[in-house]
Amino acid sequence: MSKASPEHGGDRKPGVIGTVWKLVTNNFIFRTVFRTGFPDTMLKRMAVMRSSFLMHILPTKVGVHGLKLYYTWCMGGITFFLFLLLTLTGVLLMFYYIPEEHRAYNDMKDLLYMVPYGRILRNMHRWGAHAMVFTVILHMARVFYTGSYKTPRQFNWVVGVLLLTITLLLSFTGYLLPWDQLGFWAVTVGTNMAGATPFIGFEGPFSELLGAQIDNDIRFAMIGGTRIGANALIRAYVWHCVGLPLIASGLILFHFYRVRKDGFSGPL
Amino acid sequence: MLSNKPDYPRVPSWPYFIWIVFLSIILITIVVWGVSFIVDAPLEEEAAWAVTPNPAKAPWYFIGLQELLVYFDPWIAGVVLPTQILVGLMLIPYVDVSPHAQGRYGWKDRKFAVSFFSFGLFLWFALIAVGQWFRGPSWEFYWPYFDYPLGGNVWTYPGVPLKMTTAMLGNMPNWLGAISIIVFFIGGMTLPLLFMRVSDSFKLAAIFKDYFKKLGIIRYCIIQIHVLLMLGVVGKVLLRLTFGYKYIFTTPWFHI
Numbered sequence: 001m002s003k004a005s006p007e008h009g010g011d012r013k014p015g016v017i018g019t020v021w022k023l024v025t026n027n028f029i030f031r032t033v034f035r036t037g038f039p040d041t042m043l044k045r046m047a048v049m050r051s052s053f054l055m056h057i058l059p060t061k062v063g064v065h066g067l068k069l070y071y072t073w074c075m076g077g078i079t080f081f082l083f084l085l086l087t088l089t090g091v092l093l094m095f096y097y098i099p100e101e102h103r104a105y106n107d108m109k110d111l112l113y114m115v116p117y118g119r120i121l122r123n124m125h126r127w128g129a130h131a132m133v134f135t136v137i138l139h140m141a142r143v144f145y146t147g148s149y150k151t152p153r154q155f156n157w158v159v160g161v162l163l164l165t166i167t168l169l170l171s172f173t174g175y176l177l178p179w180d181q182l183g184f185w186a187v188t189v190g191t192n193m194a195g196a197t198p199f200i201g202f203e204g205p206f207s208e209l210l211g212a213q214i215d216n217d218i219r220f221a222m223i224g225g226t227r228i229g230a231n232a233l234i235r236a237y238v239w240h241c242v243g244l245p246l247i248a249s250g251l252i253l254f255h256f257y258r259v260r261k262d263g264f265s266g267p268l
Numbered sequence: 269m270l271s272n273k274p275d276y277p278r279v280p281s282w283p284y285f286i287w288i289v290f291l292s293i294i295l296i297t298i299v300v301w302g303v304s305f306i307v308d309a310p311l312e313e314e315a316a317w318a319v320t321p322n323p324a325k326a327p328w329y330f331i332g333l334q335e336l337l338v339y340f341d342p343w344i345a346g347v348v349l350p351t352q353i354l355v356g357l358m359l360i361p362y363v364d365v366s367p368h369a370q371g372r373y374g375w376k377d378r379k380f381a382v383s384f385f386s387f388g389l390f391l392w393f394a395l396i397a398v399g400q401w402f403r404g405p406s407w408e409f410y411w412p413y414f415d416y417p418l419g420g421n422v423w424t425y426p427g428v429p430l431k432m433t434t435a436m437l438g439n440m441p442n443w444l445g446a447i448s449i450i451v452f453f454i455g456g457m458t459l460p461l462l463f464m465r466v467s468d469s470f471k472l473a474a475i476f477k478d479y480f481k482k483l484g485i486i487r488y489c490i491i492q493i494h495v496l497l498m499l500g501v502v503g504k505v506l507l508r509l510t511f512g513y514k515y516i517f518t519t520p521w522f523h524i
């Protein structure tokens with residue numbers, strides 16, 4: 001049994017939980033991981049925030065108004081957490097999914113009927129994605145209504161709009177991957193609009209000026225063909241699983257950096 | 269700024285902030301997990317070129333654009349308007365430079381900004397609602413509970429025409445269209461400026477004059493162009509729904 005006396009709580013004898021807690025935390029191996037110990041003094045509370053890898057992105061102290069639920073709605077943080085959740089479930093889905101025209105749909109069916117927990121995995125990725133689009137819109141609304149985009153945060157708002165765009169693109173590219181009628185035709189409709197871009201889309205106004213045709217215009221570049229097919233699928237896949245998440249991560253890091261550097265908004 | 273005011277009440281992040289982060293994470297996990305447990309994500313038949321579903325709907329966040337396709341050609345609804353919306357959003361901090369009402373809900377100090385933004389959001393979700401719930405085969409109006417075969421390509425109600433509305437569409441005469449567009453934009457840009465000169469005894473005019481002085485001509489133009497574009501979209505929608513105008517201005521290259 002531990003010889004250590006309780007750090008706080010007076011002379012009270014430690015119970016079973018207290019004893020085990022001491023046993024686990026009061027040794028040098030534990031201290032190599034968690035340096036500060038239980039943060040029960042102001043000094044330790046500062047130290048724990050600064051020395052933790054995961055938490056040092058957060059400030060050591062926060063203004064009370066910023067903690068209020070009615071101020072942030074927690075929406076930026078929730079959006080970020082959904083992004084992490086989607087990354088996790090997305091990587092797990094990648095183990096079971098091959099973006100090949102004749103295989104993708106069967107892999108979906110396998111996920112639903114064969115893979116243990118495959119159904120809930122797919123559901124979480126799908127509903128999480130819808131939720132993220134929604135929360136990012138709510139986050140934007142709260143930033144607008146609290147006037148938080150004003151000096152000195154103008155540029156972070158611009159980064160935010162880019163993040164909104166990337167979030168929508170992520171959802172859109174993911175929509176094609178199940179290779180079912182729903183996604184297939186939604187993406188067909190969506191990419192057909194790109195074909196109507198002025199100048200660089202083959203159906204757009206002034207397309208003949210640059211010689212845009214069905215097999216060399218912007219839509220062709222997006223879907224790698226004249227209609228949605230195997231090439232469009234692999235393009236959607238690479239953008240969805242590699243390109244866009246990388247861009248999103250970079251922008252999110254920058255977004256957070258700016259939130260910390262500019263200080264959190266609040267009454268002047 | 270608040271963050272460098274020493275006397276502002278602040279608390280250590282541990283545990284007051286970490287606590288909120290922790291709870292949010294648990295809550296969101298439970299919600300997403302719970303919903304996924306109960307509701308299955310949709311998965312339809314395997315993609316097939318030969319089988320065009322009617323209607324083919326975009327995911328909800330893009331249905332607003334798809335709904336606009338009824339009223340505008342694809343190059344406007346699918347390219348120009350979304351680009352303009354994103355550019356307009358990015359411009360917000362650079363045209364709204366008044367430092368007032370920062371870091372709090374300030375309806376009183378920014379009635380115009382809040383109304384404009386809210387109207388945009390409202391428009392966006394109204395279009396989504398109409399597209400999602402009130403559109404059926406051939407993108408005609410339907411009631412949400414009307415049972416039509418979404419995802420199939422066979423119309424299962426023999427004797428009922430595929431198109432419910434048989435309204436004839438026509439174009440506005442070009443001369444009228446040109447005049448309307450010019451009057452709308454030139455008038456829209458200048459009327460507020462004229463209004464400003466009316467008389468200071470008119471309270472609204474005085475407020476606007478003050479507002480304009482702070483904005484300057486360039487910012488005023490950027491804002492007003494976006495206001496007009498948004499109203500223009502609403503206007504075109506109404507023109508089509510009431511007078512059946514498909515285009516208000518046609519050229520050999522593009523139609524508006």
Ligand code: HEM
Nearest residue numbers: 072076077079080140148149156157160161163164264265
């Ligand atoms: C993937 C998308 C996004 C993530 C993960 C994200 C995350 C965050 C987080 C965690 C904060 C801290 C405060 C809070 O939670 O409200 C924040 C602040 C902020 N966000 Fe975002 N955000 C995203 C998109 C956006 C968008 C779309 C906009 C605006 C168009 C935006 C503009 C801002 C601004 C201006 C701040 C500073 C707010 C302040 O100091 O009060 N962000 N963001």
